[in-house]
Amino acid sequence: MRIDVITIFPGMFEPVLGESIIKRARRKRKIDIRLHDLRKYAQGKHRKVDDKPFGGGPGMLMKVEPLFKAVSDILGVRKKKGCKVLLLTPQGKRLDQKKVRQIAELKRILLICGHYEGVDERVRKLFVDEEISIGDYVLTGGELPSMVLIDAVVRLIPGVLGDENSNVSESFEGGLLEYPQYTRPSDFRGLEVPKVLVSGDHNKIDEWRRHQSFKVTKKKRPDLLKK
Numbered sequence: 001m002r003i004d005v006i007t008i009f010p011g012m013f014e015p016v017l018g019e020s021i022i023k024r025a026r027r028k029r030k031i032d033i034r035l036h037d038l039r040k041y042a043q044g045k046h047r048k049v050d051d052k053p054f055g056g057g058p059g060m061l062m063k064v065e066p067l068f069k070a071v072s073d074i075l076g077v078r079k080k081k082g083c084k085v086l087l088l089t090p091q092g093k094r095l096d097q098k099k100v101r102q103i104a105e106l107k108r109i110l111l112i113c114g115h116y117e118g119v120d121e122r123v124r125k126l127f128v129d130e131e132i133s134i135g136d137y138v139l140t141g142g143e144l145p146s147m148v149l150i151d152a153v154v155r156l157i158p159g160v161l162g163d164e165n166s167n168v169s170e171s172f173e174g175g176l177l178e179y180p181q182y183t184r185p186s187d188f189r190g191l192e193v194p195k196v197l198v199s200g201d202h203n204k205i206d207e208w209r210r211h212q213s214f215k216v217t218k219k220k221r222p223d224l225l226k227k
């Protein structure tokens with residue numbers, strides 16, 4: 001899968017994309033992530049990417065021209081073929097595991113990170129296929145939301161996680177939260193690991209885990225059960 005990102009802060013990404021699972025996925029060529037500095041597409045000595053909103057109001061907006069140039073340059077003039085352009089915005093569809101799965105099936109995506117008060121509305125009209133939000137709160141820019149999306153997507157790409165089963169039992173897969181897990185020591189200050197987990201009986205362990213998943217979901221996220 002290829003992921004292009006348009007941002008005014010490419011430097012924010014490297015510490016995250018250069019570590020852990022994403023780093024390994026890039027090394028194994030499971031994912032091709034390319035960062036594009038929007039300022040490269042802006043004109044003038046100061047390479048200005050923002051301006052005041054028409055009609056007044058607080059803050060600045062990201063201008064349409066540099067974004068248009070960036071998207072056209074990255075995707076070609078006929079652009080979009082085979083590539084979905086996603087705008088990170090608090091107004092978008094809330095990202096959940098189902099949406100992450102859909103995105104992970106695409107061959108190529110282009111992420112646009114907003115900043116300031118957001119983007120000129122014509123950006124949406126001209127080339128955005130879908131708007132994505134990571135939650136009902138407002139962040140300073142689209143960089144952290146992009147990284148959240150990339151991280152969630154990358155772990156679903158086949159061959160990225162060491163054990164393919166890791167995804168199967170994870171929270172939200174199958175509509176439930178994950179069951180409680182324990183590691184050594186089996187007794188910590190009198191808190192013992194449930195006996196079934198050290199019984200060696202895998203049918204019983206599976207049954208216990210299914211039951212616990214249901215219990216945890218009912219307690220912490222009953223809304224998931226209604227779905």
Ligand SMILES: C[S@@+](CC[C@H](N)C(=O)[O-])C[C@H]1O[C@@H](n2cnc3c(N)ncnc32)[C@H](O)[C@@H]1O
Binds near residue numbers: 114
């Ligand atoms: C300060 S926000 C702009 C908020 C905008 N004025 C509004 O009220 O919808 C700046 C940028 O951060 C990003 N952003 C902020 N919160 C986000 C969220 N919850 N999900 C996705 N992107 C977000 C978007 O790219 C947005 O353009």
